[in-house]
Amino acid sequence: MAQTQGGEPGDGAAEVLDRPLPDGVRRRVVGIVSDGFGGLTVAELPTQLRQYARFTPTRRAKFAGNAMAAAVEADPLFRQRIAEKLREAQPELTGALDAGSPPPAADPLDVAAAAYVLRPAGWVKLVTAAGEEAQRADAERAGEESRAELERLRAELAAARGQVRTETERLRGELETAKKESESLHRKLRAALSDVKRGEAALRKARAEREAERAEAQVRLSAAESESRRLKARLGESEAALEASRKAAREGRSVEDMRIRLLLDTVLEASQGLRRELALPPVSVRPAETVDAVEPGRMTPKDIANRALSEDDPAIVDQLLALPQAHLVVDGYNVTKTGYPQMPLEKQRLRLLGQLAQLAAQTGAETTCVFDGAELAAPVLLAPPRGVRVLFSKPGVTADELIRRLVRAEPPGRPVIVVSTDREVADGVARAGARPVASAVLLKRFSRG
Template sequence: MDTQQEQPNGGVDVPALAAPLRARLAAICADALAVIPRGELSTQVRTVAGFAPAKRASAGESVLLAALGEGDRFRELVLEWARENRPDALEVSAPDPVHAAAAAVLTADPAAAHLAAFVAMRAADSSMRAERDGALAKLERLSGELAELRAARTERGDGNAEADKLRSRLREKGTQLRAARDEADAASAALAEVRAEAELEVKRIAAERDAERARAEAERERAETARQEVRAARLAARQAREADETRLALLVETIEGAAAGLRGELGIGELGMRPADLVEGAGIAYGRSTQLRDVGALDSLLRMPAAHLIVDGYNVTKTGYPELSLADQRDRIARQLAALAARTGAEITLAFDGAGVTAHKVWPRGVRVLFSDPGVLADDVIKNLVAAEPGGRPLVVATSDKDVVRAVRGRGAHAVSSAVLVSRLSRV
């Protein structure tokens, strides 16, 4: 069976097929010629394509079947046309044997040879049945003539010459009658033999088909079992991972509880001044407000532990990309600041004026997005954010608003212009 699958047209000799099957295949090929590009066809098939559509199948049958049997290319073109325009013509399981055999030949089905043989046997059966019917009709005609001769002999019983003539004709007709009977008997015997062979072949093909179906069902069951095993393995892995994460969370929670209990027992409070802050002759760097002039100074501050960058949203976006709509400006700077947060580890807060903004959306991770309340400016929100931070924490406010710069620097925060921040964001 594997060998037949590798051969073109299911391993059958297309030009040698039975007449009904040849006519069926020629009709399908002739219909396909209407849409197949002429450049894909051989010279002989292009000639047939030039015939009137009604004559292509009958006049060009031998050329079309020869092209179908010579290689896979013409069959693939016809098969592609049938899939798009006549999918019913490719049903190998069709009840009509000629239909099923033609579909098997076109699709190179392993059962093509068997189905073609079955069609050939049925065609032979029909031919023999026609011969038998002809012989029986001839027998009836001769019987009628014999009856007429006998009747004529009865009417002319007194004429010896005429009687001899009639007897001669009677003997001749009797000989013809016996020959006709012999032909009819031979045709009946041949028909019975063909029927027996056809029944055996049909049973054998049905057994092979049932075996193939059983193998296919077994393969499907094995595939389904494998899929269930994969799903079970994935579920087990996910459950194991969740169990590990739960144990890790419990361990961290236990460690944190133990640390908190130890702090309570030892009376250790929150850290205030660090040792470096107490060195004589040195000022507190975090408390010294500066105006950051370049990207390098900004990066140095953002890499400090617990650094917090507060951004005057529209002041920066209108400096960097004023041609965009306000919504697009908000989306773009939020994405850029999220990338900056991921690289530096700094906390980032983005403040916008909230007037007219009603949309709610999910913002990128790593960026806190705030909108001022109605009647409140984003400048006031930024000032409140700086005022809420503890002294000594490295704060950077990105804005070109001079009033905001004076206010936040007065509270110890560093200031960076919108242009410098836009330059830094263009690199992420």
């Protein structure tokens, strides 16, 4: 039937397609050939297609598409056989094409592919129209895709511009920060370089000073070594001279001792003879008696009973009073106010004088007790005990000053013991050569008896 139609006058067998088969139509043609391929025997297949006889339609369309399209175009008999299979598979579509009125609702690509295989009259127009329709559809689809792509690209462009602006602002901020950091680093670098230069200058100066000090120390060391050698030489000379002196002294000591002893005996005998010749009386006036002061009045015997003793006394008082020609000077009120301040002044004086009299009798030392009389309206009636000199300072003169006068009146070298806790008095008499003793020490000595 295909051959008959293909050979009849006025059919489309003589029509020729003047352009390449559109891709969409070609794919549909390959599909039709692949579907009808299985209904043919191997002998009915063209030689170049027989190797694909056992392939599935899908696999056959994939691997033998070009060969099947070429066979349909070049082999009319094979095309007629495929057309018969197509009429069997799609009788309505093929019938409409044979009648020259393709169905309006059919896919133009299916219509063009069927017309290409069947080759009815006007099949070229159908294929061309289908190709153009496919191109328009492709163009519209491409346009839609292009518009969608354009919109997408525009959106991406806007987003990219926003990102670029954001990134630009961020980069500008980072650039400003980097510039500030760079300026700060430059300043720090300049400061560091200045510090390094100053440090290098200070180091050079220190090195120069150290070298100068080292040189000076070397000079001093050399001088010290020279001086040490000189001193060692002088020391050797001195030792030699000392040894010579010792030797000479050992040789002449006996003679000198004899001469000194002879001279001493001569002086002693001369002084004794002079004393006998002049008949000198014993010393009756003491230096303390030459000091201008007010002597107290005489006390009655009944006042002596008021004397009392106190606590133990350290041995230093006895040691000091045991010195030859010792003179004990007592700051009266200072001692009494230290030992028994609660008693009236009169009883304080009597008690102290009694204790001093006992001490004077025991030690035989010259004893002077000084009381402050600057504020007295009249002389105090008081009988000084045996062995104790009692003095009151004149108006306007303190007892401290009177004590200092007594110390200054003594000849240098005589042991003078001053009893007072007044630091000013103690320091003053110490500078004058006297020995200060605290009042508490004397009170402890009184208590020992």
